[in-house]
Amino acid sequence: MIEYALIFGFVAVSLALVMNLWRLLQGPSVVDRVLAVDTMVINTIALIILQGMYQGTTLYFEAALLLAMFGFISTVAFCRFLLRGNVIE
Amino acid sequence: MAIWLEALIALLIVVSGVFILVGSLGLLKLPTLMMRLHAPTKATTLGVGGALLASMGFFWAVEGTISVHELLVTAFLFLTAPVTAHFIAKAHLHLERKRDGGERERLPQTGTGSGWSTYDPAPQTGGEEGDSAPGEG
Numbered sequence: 001m002i003e004y005a006l007i008f009g010f011v012a013v014s015l016a017l018v019m020n021l022w023r024l025l026q027g028p029s030v031v032d033r034v035l036a037v038d039t040m041v042i043n044t045i046a047l048i049i050l051q052g053m054y055q056g057t058t059l060y061f062e063a064a065l066l067l068a069m070f071g072f073i074s075t076v077a078f079c080r081f082l083l084r085g086n087v088i089e
Numbered sequence: 090m091a092i093w094l095e096a097l098i099a100l101l102i103v104v105s106g107v108f109i110l111v112g113s114l115g116l117l118k119l120p121t122l123m124m125r126l127h128a129p130t131k132a133t134t135l136g137v138g139g140a141l142l143a144s145m146g147f148f149w150a151v152e153g154t155i156s157v158h159e160l161l162v163t164a165f166l167f168l169t170a171p172v173t174a175h176f177i178a179k180a181h182l183h184l185e186r187k188r189d190g191g192e193r194e195r196l197p198q199t200g201t202g203s204g205w206s207t208y209d210p211a212p213q214t215g216g217e218e219g220d221s222a223p224g225e226g
Contacts, residue, residue: 005099012106016113023116031181039129046140053147061158068162072169079176
């Protein structure tokens, strides 16, 4: 049962990633693209977690944690760059 | 593995997949950016939280140990999602303000005397009436 649920989860998250990629390419403004990249990072975290369950290993949690931190930092840096023109004043 | 635990984990995975899909669908289909901001910051974060709960239950059932990594990731995501949304909304508002011409996203009225705090200065608190703003000082 978990196998089928995991396959459904893979399909759903992959479809979501494709939608985010569409928004990233299409996005009318720069802020749209930043939002799309942030959502893609979060979806990638979900994909990593599902893959860890699929393979039955707990090896991927550090990768997920690192990705969460880097996604947050990069989004904040992008927005600060858009607001101020530089990241560190 | 017990059948009810397996069913619970499968249900969590399916629900989280649906939430993530709905979040990205909203990001793709909603008309303006302030609406688009809603979908990933709430639905997608909830979906990832569900996937992490499922992973926690799965490894508790398989290995018999409760791992705390998922809780760390969940706490970090749930803490940073509002900050990210706030930053994105603020950058959007400032860029909209800077751009003239074209179609601008109209903000609704605040309903008070002063405007939105991103654009306008803080309301003038003169004399004794300033007690309603506790954040100053």
